[in-house]
Amino acid sequence: EPQDLGEGFRIVRLQRAFAASLTPSGQILIREYLSGWKELIKLMDSLGAAFGLISGETRTKIAILQENQRGPHGAHYRTLQSMVRFELARGLVGFQSLPASRPPSGCRTFLRLHRALKWLELFLRKLGTSPVDADPSRMCADAYQEALAPYHSWWVRQAAALAFLAMPSRRELYRILSAGGGEEGRGPRRLLDTVRSIAHVYNATQELYAAHGMLALP
Ligand code: 1PW
Secondary structure (H helix, E strand, O other), X not given: OHHHOOOOOOHHHHHHHHXXXXXXXXXXXXXXXXXXXXXXXXHHHHOOHHHXXXXXXXXXXXXXXXXXXXXXXXXXXXXXXXXXXXXXXXXXXXXXXXXXXXXXXXXXXXXXXXXXHHHHHHHHHHHHHOOOOOOHHHHHHHHHHHHOHHHOOHHHHHHHHHHHHOOOOHHHHHHHHOOOOOOHHHHHHHHHHHHHHHHHHHHHHHHHHHHOOOOOOO
């Protein structure tokens, strides 16, 4: 589709990436998942400089997982299931704090993105279902409180709060979210389709991590 071309954020690419990251048999494909996150980075970058810390941190997490994929054990980093199996078998998960000399595990790195994905799911759902006069900056902050703040240090929470204050107006946000042309009237629907795709992959990840007692990796 023509709307797939171009450099800017496209919600349709976000939706397709997360939809493609969950196979019919329930495998989670890490490359597709990361391509969803890369699309999200474009969104954060278009929200302004205040989101720089957040997008920079996200880039770092993506880079760690991509290095694993390109490394000598790359074949094990194709799906979340095979990554978990591999790191468990090799004792690489890091259930206790690892010495700083050890690289962060794929499992703990993915868990950071997984938690953040819940924030996104909540935020987009609020955005897609709220009355037109609701304030996006408030919805973003509420979603953060609910999903992510409990895992963050005081300093990170302050920085995040500052970024939310700089959130563009609802009108501007909708313009960004419906970029690509011809989507105006479909904004909220596309938004809610996206929320559904994100929720599916979130829930599958959550089940896998819960089954292995990996929801609290340091
Ligand atoms: C338009 C809204 C977009 C929502 C995208 C959500 C992105 C969430 C990234 C939050 C990053 C905040 C700053 C960094 C915090 C890190 O300490 C934290 N990382 C994450 C991704 O939560 C935990 O990683 P760490 O320090 O244990 O390596």
